[in-house]
Amino acid sequence: MSVSFVDLFPDQGRPDPPRSHLLRRLRVLRISVTDLCNFRCRYCMPPEGVAKIRHGELPGLEELGDLAAWLTAHTNIEKIKLTGGEPLLRPGLGHLVASLTSLAAVREVSLTTNGSLLPQMAWSLRAAGLARVNISLDSLDEERFAEVTRGGRLKNTLAGIEAARQADLQPIKLNSVLRRSTWQREVPDLLDYAAENGLEIRFIELMRTGTERTWCESEFVSMGEVRSELGLEIQAPAVDELAAAPARRTSVNWHGCNVVVGWIAPRSHPFCGRCERLRMDARGHLRRCLMDPQLLDLPELMRRIGPSAAWERTQSYLAGKTPPRKMDSALAMNRIGG
Numbered sequence: 439m440s441v442s443f444v445d446l447f448p449d450q451g452r453p454d455p456p457r458s459h460l461l462r463r464l465r466v467l468r469i470s471v472t473d474l475c476n477f478r479c480r481y482c483m484p485p486e487g488v489a490k491i492r493h494g495e496l497p498g499l500e501e502l503g504d505l506a507a508w509l510t511a512h513t514n515i516e517k518i519k520l521t522g523g524e525p526l527l528r529p530g531l532g533h534l535v536a537s538l539t540s541l542a543a544v545r546e547v548s549l550t551t552n553g554s555l556l557p558q559m560a561w562s563l564r565a566a567g568l569a570r571v572n573i574s575l576d577s578l579d580e581e582r583f584a585e586v587t588r589g590g591r592l593k594n595t596l597a598g599i600e601a602a603r604q605a606d607l608q609p610i611k612l613n614s615v616l617r618r619s620t621w622q623r624e625v626p627d628l629l630d631y632a633a634e635n636g637l638e639i640r641f642i643e644l645m646r647t648g649t650e651r652t653w654c655e656s657e658f659v660s661m662g663e664v665r666s667e668l669g670l671e672i673q674a675p676a677v678d679e680l681a682a683a684p685a686r687r688t689s690v691n692w693h694g695c696n697v698v699v700g701w702i703a704p705r706s707h708p709f710c711g712r713c714e715r716l717r718m719d720a721r722g723h724l725r726r727c728l729m730d731p732q733l734l735d736l737p738e739l740m741r742r743i744g745p746s747a748a749w750e751r752t753q754s755y756l757a758g759k760t761p762p763r764k765m766d767s768a769l770a771m772n773r774i775g776g
Contacts, residue, residue, distance in 0.1 A: 463514075464515055464715070466515065468519045469519070471525045471528040472524070472528045474527050476552070477588065477590045480588065481645075481647065484650075491720065495721060496721065499528065499530050500537075503537040506538060509716070510543040510544060514543075515544075517545065518547045519549065520535070520548070520550070523720070524552055524554075526551055526559055531559075532565075535547055535566040536567055538567075546569045546570075547567060547569060548571065549568055550574070551571060552590065552598075553575070553595040553598025555598070556602055560605035564606060568607060570607050572611045573611070574614075575613070575631075575639075576615055577592070577624050578624070578628060580593075582620060582623075586620075609638055614640065618656070618657050618658060619657060625641065625664060633697045638697075638700060640699070640701070643705045643706060644657055644658050670699075671690065671691040672689075673691065685702045686701045688700075713761075721737070722735070723735050724752070727762055736748070
């Protein structure tokens with residue numbers, strides 16, 4: 439059954455749920471283990487990179503694991519996603535994965551990565567308990583890939599995808615950020631690649647973040663425009679689609695092949711009203727939202743007033759979790775945790 443693109447977003451215009459429901463709705467914790475990266479993607483960080491966090495400001499992975507355990511004990515969080523920066527740059531990541539998978543409440547630990555270091559790490563991470571990976575892939579053209587990543591090598595990311603497949607870190611989901619100047623070349627190539635390799639691909643609308651906000655605005659293209667110009671025949675949403683997930687997963691008929699495509703449209707079809715995510719950055723600070731400028735310094739709070747009082751403060755902070763007025767942040771994405 440074919441569906442319209444608008445039908446994929448049935449909750450548009452509905453009122454936000456009562457704040458009393460927010461704590462019960464939290465299901466996913468995204469932990470940024472580092473704000474460093476070996477790429478310099480234009481939509482993520484400035485070209486000069488970021489200043490390295492001083493050693494004393496960065497919690498150890500054991501402390502991040504303890505904070506995650508504390509949060510899962512007080513909320514309904516059951517899935518943890520490790521992010522960055524590039525999380526594979528953080529030494530000892532496998533030990534953190536193992537500690538998180540041992541938590542009684544956690545039923546899945548996954549990771550989002552640019553894939554370049556997976557050939558060396560995929561098997562050890564799988565052995566530690568990592569379930570699956572999301573891999574960023576914005577282009578299959580070497581020059582355009584190098585341009586958007588500011589120096590990344592396409593062959594390394596493709597090797598990382600194959601390493602993830604061999605290590606059974608599946609389902610592998612490819613993340614591709616759409617740009618107005620290149621999408622008409624990128625999207626067909628990426629759909630071909632996904633079809634040939636049996637992979638799910640997720641197309642993401644570009645958001646205004648960091649130092650490249652003018653560029654982000656000029657390069658924005660909506661999901662509806664992409665789908666319309668390509669004439670994609672969207673089948674019914676996947677039966678396991680979660681109402682709170684940011685991606686609307688569909689089966690798309692592409693040159694006679696069915697490809698699973700996720701549509702993430704934070705600007706044209708915001709999904710904030712059903713958000714079930716909480717974020718922790720590399721310093722252990724909680725963020726209610728990708729675009730929320732207010733944070734909670736959880737490590738400092740735990741040291742100063744102890745776990746019981748810290749939970750009271752945390753509840754008060756989380757009660758303020760509301761949809762942002764606009765998808766716009768002055769912080770670079772790597773600082774927030776992508």
